[in-house]
Amino acid sequence: MSYELVLFTIVTASTPFLLAALGELVTERAGVLNLGVEGMMAMGAACGFAAAITFDSNAIGVLVGMLAGMLTAAVFALAVLGFAANQVGCGLALTIFGLGVAGMIGNRFVGLRRIQIAPTEIPFLSDIPFIGKALFSHDIFVYVSIILTVLVAWFLSRTRLGLMLRSVGENHVSAQALGLPVRRIRLGAILFGGACSGLAGVYLSLVYTGFWAANITASKGWIAVLLVVFAAWRPVWLVVGAYIFGAASVLQLHAQAAQLGIPSQLLSSVPYVVTIVVLVILAWVHGRNAGGPGSLGNPYITDR
Amino acid sequence: MITRRALATLAGACAMALAASSGVSAEEKLKVGFIYIGPIGDYGYSYQHNEGRKALEKALGDKVETTYVEGVSEADAERPIEQLARTGHKLIFTNSFGFMEATLKVAKKYPNVKFEHATGYKRAANVATYAARFYEGRYIQGQIAAKMSKTGIIGYLAAFPIPECVAGINAYMLGAQSVRPDIKLKVVWANTWYDPAKEADAAKALFDQNVDVITQHTDSPAPLQTAEARGKFGFGQASDMEQFAPKAQLTALVNDWSEYYIERTKLVLDGKWTSTDTWDGLDKKMIVMSPYKNMPDDVKKMAEETEAAIASHKLKPFKCPVLDQSGKEVECKGEGTLSDEQILGMNFYVKGIEDKLPQ
Numbered sequence: 331m332s333y334e335l336v337l338f339t340i341v342t343a344s345t346p347f348l349l350a351a352l353g354e355l356v357t358e359r360a361g362v363l364n365l366g367v368e369g370m371m372a373m374g375a376a377c378g379f380a381a382a383i384t385f386d387s388n389a390i391g392v393l394v395g396m397l398a399g400m401l402t403a404a405v406f407a408l409a410v411l412g413f414a415a416n417q418v419g420c421g422l423a424l425t426i427f428g429l430g431v432a433g434m435i436g437n438r439f440v441g442l443r444r445i446q447i448a449p450t451e452i453p454f455l456s457d458i459p460f461i462g463k464a465l466f467s468h469d470i471f472v473y474v475s476i477i478l479t480v481l482v483a484w485f486l487s488r489t490r491l492g493l494m495l496r497s498v499g500e501n502h503v504s505a506q507a508l509g510l511p512v513r514r515i516r517l518g519a520i521l522f523g524g525a526c527s528g529l530a531g532v533y534l535s536l537v538y539t540g541f542w543a544a545n546i547t548a549s550k551g552w553i554a555v556l557l558v559v560f561a562a563w564r565p566v567w568l569v570v571g572a573y574i575f576g577a578a579s580v581l582q583l584h585a586q587a588a589q590l591g592i593p594s595q596l597l598s599s600v601p602y603v604v605t606i607v608v609l610v611i612l613a614w615v616h617g618r619n620a621g622g623p624g625s626l627g628n629p630y631i632t633d634r
Numbered sequence: 635m636i637t638r639r640a641l642a643t644l645a646g647a648c649a650m651a652l653a654a655s656s657g658v659s660a661e662e663k664l665k666v667g668f669i670y671i672g673p674i675g676d677y678g679y680s681y682q683h684n685e686g687r688k689a690l691e692k693a694l695g696d697k698v699e700t701t702y703v704e705g706v707s708e709a710d711a712e713r714p715i716e717q718l719a720r721t722g723h724k725l726i727f728t729n730s731f732g733f734m735e736a737t738l739k740v741a742k743k744y745p746n747v748k749f750e751h752a753t754g755y756k757r758a759a760n761v762a763t764y765a766a767r768f769y770e771g772r773y774i775q776g777q778i779a780a781k782m783s784k785t786g787i788i789g790y791l792a793a794f795p796i797p798e799c800v801a802g803i804n805a806y807m808l809g810a811q812s813v814r815p816d817i818k819l820k821v822v823w824a825n826t827w828y829d830p831a832k833e834a835d836a837a838k839a840l841f842d843q844n845v846d847v848i849t850q851h852t853d854s855p856a857p858l859q860t861a862e863a864r865g866k867f868g869f870g871q872a873s874d875m876e877q878f879a880p881k882a883q884l885t886a887l888v889n890d891w892s893e894y895y896i897e898r899t900k901l902v903l904d905g906k907w908t909s910t911d912t913w914d915g916l917d918k919k920m921i922v923m924s925p926y927k928n929m930p931d932d933v934k935k936m937a938e939e940t941e942a943a944i945a946s947h948k949l950k951p952f953k954c955p956v957l958d959q960s961g962k963e964v965e966c967k968g969e970g971t972l973s974d975e976q977i978l979g980m981n982f983y984v985k986g987i988e989d990k991l992p993q
Contacts, residue, residue, distance in 0.1 A: 335842045343835055433675060440675045443855075443878045446863065539830045539856045541878060544673030545705070546854075548829035579832070583839035586822045586989075587789070593992045594795070594823035 336584060337464030341472055342538070344576025346371075346530040348475045350554035351561070351568050352482055353526025358558055359486060360519035361499035361625035365421025366406055367527050368551025369428020374399040374531025376432035379542040380439050388447050392532050399528020400521050402428050407520040411513050414629040429545070436542040446540040447471075469537050471529070476569075478526075483565040495519060499623035502630045512630055527551065560609035563622055567612055575605045664725065664903055666690065667718035668702035669711065671730035672828055678853030678872040679827070679889070680704060683729045683752075685873075686891030693896045697903060708732030712739060719744040725902050727895070728752065731796065737761060748907050750898060753798060755978060757909050764894060767915030768798070769805035769977065770944045771887035771923060772849070773951035774937050775869050776809025778884050778926070779847040780817045781933045782867055787818045789845035791836050793827050793852050795992045801980040802851055805951045807987055813936070820845055821989045830856040841866055847884075858883055867928065874924040885937070886924040894920060913974060916945040952977060957985040 350367050357364050378395025382388055406424045409415040447469050455466040486492040498505045498515045506512050534550070535542050553575065561567035578601035586594055668687050672680035687700050701723065703714045711733045718726050719740055727750045728737045734754040741749045741761045749761045757763055779788040790806055792799045803821060810817040820843060822836045833850070837857035840848050847867040850857045855878040861868035862879035870876065870886025894912065901907040914920040923941055926934045943949035950971035956964045959982065967973035983991050 339838050437675055441677050534831055543677050543854055544675035546830050580835055583822055583836045587820045587839045587843045589989045591990045598825040
């Protein structure tokens with residue numbers, strides 16, 4: 331068995347979770363709970379694939395997929411920001427809506443195939459023994475997901491706009507009193523979340539498989555939402571969570587193929603158990619800040 | 635799943651309301667309903683059932699009207715089934731093993747409606763069952779896999795440890811052993827019928843452990859496509875998946891429900907429908923092997939001969955003696971073969987499989 335290949339698979343398996351969860355993290359840090367990740371991912375996967383086939387271009391596919399995610403998120407933003415509707419309800423509705431519309435859009439593209447987007451090897455670095463191939467010869471999305479994580483972490487903790495976003499999420503009444511544009515900041519966060527989910531969806535239909543089929547997301551969006559909670563809304567922990575989940579998902583399959591004699595049903599639950607345990611321990615060790623943003627999920631109603 | 639179903643049900647309800655309002659003046663058509671476990675866009679199991687429904691509409695379109703509800707979860711199947719029964723559907727097909735209890739329950743309430751449940755084993759006066767002998771195709775696949783493998787290790791990507799999957803694994807192994815007694819088999823359970831990314835990962839895990847030919851009992855083309863990307867071999871599941879893996883697909887085990895759906899609907903139209911138990915295979919073309927490709931001529935010839943022998947009942951994949959993992963002979967309850975009941979309830983691995991069956 332080649333360990334390099336296993337490591338390689340783990341990285342690709344973790345990437346869609348990281349991308350989707352990163353977007354949801356920013357959305358939630360702005361105080362908005364968007365449970366529609368699954369729907370936005372499906373939209374990204376369907377529209378991205380449809381565009382890539384229609385225009386025979388992966389770049390257009392990726393772009394359209396992100397836009398589709400953003401557009402779906404915009405529907406959600408209209409409801410929760412424009413009409414101060416219940417966020418949990420709207421998020422659930424968005425999942426139903428997104429999966430349904432994606433199925434409809436994708437219907438004409440069922441049964442078509444597109445060659446998966448190939449990995450790019452980074453010169454020199456990919457020649458490092460053992461870890462070189464596993465870490466430095468991936469498709470571009472893997473690098474983007476890592477760079478994006480660093481950027482988000484830096485943005486939230488080191489920039490003025492990031493601070494504003496966090497204050498809006500912690501207490502939107504105070505933020506409003508300070509004169510911050512609560513709705514505009516939240517709109518930006520929701521759209522960013524949509525774009526990330528769309529990108530995660532595109533990753534499934536253009537990189538992972540190279541086809542569209544209804545329900546291709548298979549509840550991955552929900553796992554992304556959970557990862558945000560267990561990572562205590564911290565980008566760096568999110569990477570840990572996503573990679574542990576990805577690693578456990580891949581390794582449990584290897585454990586089966588290696589015929590260790592452990593019941594497969596038990597092995598299937600390993601990714602969930604391990605991820606939750608690790609992140610809970612992390613949160614416990616750090617003690618503080620394990621709770622979510624103060625205004626998370628509350629509708630923002632002004633009397634102005 | 636829940637979400638897709640909700641939308642589909644809603645759409646179905648709207649369609650039915652429309653049909654109810656506009657269909658009064660039209661000729662009295664027989665309404666036939668279909669309940670699918672997956673989305674019809676899965677390009678696998680439910681897709682093939684829907685192709686059967688389309689064939690039915692094409693054949694008897696002037697006499698029947700069909701409705702389907704896709705992506706129905708097994709836990710919540712009763713409601714959509716009852717909804718179809720309530721809205722005047724006189725014949726209802728439910729396509730997954732897990733719909734068994736729900737189908738029987740609704741059937742009890744609507745004695746005038748005929749029900750057909752796929753892959754189940756419980757019947758009633760107005761509930762018939764039907765299934766295809768998928769294991770016949772697995773036997774052929776096993777022979778091909780054993781011939782094509784260079785490493786001597788073949789793989790099986792299975793969904794859930796239910797008898798249908800276990801019988802498939804055993805038939806695959808028996809087929810492989812019939813041409814190469816020392817063949818090794820690795821089994822991975824995905825614990826899902828449908829999750830393209832996970833199925834692809836499972837296929838990668840098998841290939842990473844020196845397997846070079848896999849077959850799959852999950853519904854998406856992802857594992858086959860992984861085989862294509864890795865330069866290995868695989869088999870299409872439920873429908874012909876050649877376009878996803880032109881170099882990797884050796885053949886596909888295609889389910890064809892068209893004839894059955896047309897035949898059963900005709901019986902209802904003629905008032906001759908009775909509750910029956912149908913289990914057909916290659917003989918009645920309920921399963922079909924798609925063209926054999928990407929293999930040398932002698933392997934192709936062997937596969938075609940085996941296919942013909944199974945179709946004409948000369949060859950039984952589970953011909954006695956069948957040995958279990960410990961090498962003990964399994965009691966032979968059929969004539970020279972394991973009985974249908976034994977195959978339908980199969981809960982043991984045959985000799986040579988080194989994995990432990992999850993119980």
